[in-house]
Amino acid sequence: xxxxxxxxxxxxxxxxxxxxxxxxxxxxxxxxxxxxxxxxxxxxxxxxxxxxxxxxxxxxxxxxxxxxxxxxxxxxxxxxxxxxxxxxxxxxxxxxxxxxxxxxxxxxxxxxxxxxxxxxxxxxxxxxxxxxxxxxxxxxxxxxxxxxxxxxxxxxxxxxxxxxxxxxxxxxxxxxxxxxxxxxxxxxxxxxxxxxxxxxxxxxxxxxxxxxxxxxxxxxxxxxxxxxxxxxxxxxxxxxxxxxxxxxxxxxxxxxxxxxxxxxxxxxxxx
DNA sequence: CCAACGTCCTGCGTGC
DNA sequence: TGCACGCAGGACGTTG
Numbered sequence: 299x300x301x302x303x304x305x306x307x308x309x310x311x312x313x314x315x316x317x318x319x320x321x322x323x324x325x326x327x328x329x330x331x332x333x334x335x336x337x338x339x340x341x342x343x344x345x346x347x348x349x350x351x352x353x354x355x356x357x358x359x360x361x362x363x364x365x366x367x368x369x370x371x372x373x374x375x376x377x378x379x380x381x382x383x384x385x386x387x388x389x390x391x392x393x394x395x396x397x398x399x400x401x402x403x404x405x406x407x408x409x410x411x412x413x414x415x416x417x418x419x420x421x422x423x424x425x426x427x428x429x430x431x432x433x434x435x436x437x438x439x440x441x442x443x444x445x446x447x448x449x450x451x452x453x454x455x456x457x458x459x460x461x462x463x464x465x466x467x468x469x470x471x472x473x474x475x476x477x478x479x480x481x482x483x484x485x486x487x488x489x490x491x492x493x494x495x496x497x498x499x500x501x502x503x504x505x506x507x508x509x510x511x512x513x514x515x516x517x518x519x520x521x522x523x524x525x526x527x528x529x530x531x532x533x534x535x536x537x538x539x540x541x542x543x544x545x546x547x548x549x550x551x552x553x554x555x556x557x558x559x560x561x562x563x564x565x566x567x568x569x
Numbered sequence: 570c571c572a573a574c575g576t577c578c579t580g581c582g583t584g585c
Numbered sequence: 586t587g588c589a590c591g592c593a594g595g596a597c598g599t600t601g
Contacts, residue, residue, distance in 0.1 A: 300594060300595095301594055301595095304594070330577090330578095357594095357595080357596095371595080371596085372594095372595090373577095373578095373594095373595055373596080374578090374593070374594060374595055374596095375578090375579080375580095375593090375594085390579085406578095407578080407579055407580070408577085408578045408579055408580085408593090408595095409577080409578055409579085410577065410578065410595060410596075411595085412596090424596085424597090448571095449571090450571090450572095451571085451572075455572095458595085460595090460596080467594050467595070468593090468594055468595085469594055470594085513594095514594075515594095516593085516594065517580090517581085517593070517594085518593090518594080519594070536594095556572095556573085557573090557574075557575095558595095559592085559593085
């Protein structure tokens with residue numbers, strides 16, 4: 299589910315609520331989320347620890363503690379919901395973060411997400427290997443030329459590769475390519491410099507608009523206060539197969555690329 | 570190194 | 586109504 303704009307929205311809301319607060323304890327309900335770490339290990343290292351800051355890296359949520367960090371990935375259907383201090387164990391509860399006056403319930407129907415604790419000064423491989431942040435200066439024409447060089451795969455698939463650009467997912471990849479006027483099947487290494495420039499600008503434009511609207515709720519995504527995002531009202535192509543392109547009126551098409559649905563306008567987006 | 574594909578899960582909509 | 590099937594904002598491991 300959540301891509302960069304959704305995770306960014308959630309992180310900002312978690313930040314408001316938790317920075318400076320002490321974790322009374324974390325109850326682990328489903329330990330498969332811990333990827334081999336034990337609930338005791340997590341509890342021992344997080345109990346009575348203060349949250350210094352909450353940051354986003356790609357689609358990961360990172361709670362920085364005094365002694366280390368908790369890293370959470372929400373997979374497809376994960377969410378953090380604010381609850382009363384008791385915190386309720388609902389049907390798909392993964393964990394409950396208890397604070398003095400409230401709780402955060404981590405919930406995930408499909409359980410594709412993960413949550414782990416790491417000591418200070420240690421970062422796991424999946425974080426280390428992440429590509430550049432879309433809003434950082436590291437995302438520039440030269441970087442993309444380097445990373446796209448010799449990549450024959452469809453640009454749509456390459457945009458989903460978290461080790462190149464961190465944070466893009468299936469919805470925004472389609473939206474960004476539409477905005478760029480680039481066909482999703484175009485091979486990454488065939489992009490001209492002007493197309494790369496346009497692509498970078500579109501990435502930032504689409505993501506910042508989506509953040510402004512608190513992300514996209516298609517099915518499961520909820521904010522920490524349980525509200526929906528609003529960017530679904532501004533989508534141009536994702537999920538719009540058969541509807542008219544907002545630019546030219548041609549029917550939007552859906553094709554499967556790399557096993558994922560991809561939406562585009564065959565007239566506006568050039569191969 | 571890269572690419573293609575299966576797998577981890579539950580729930581919902583569709584069509585027979 | 587019931588049931589099978591396909592599909593869903595992601596990522597990782599295995600195979601070739």
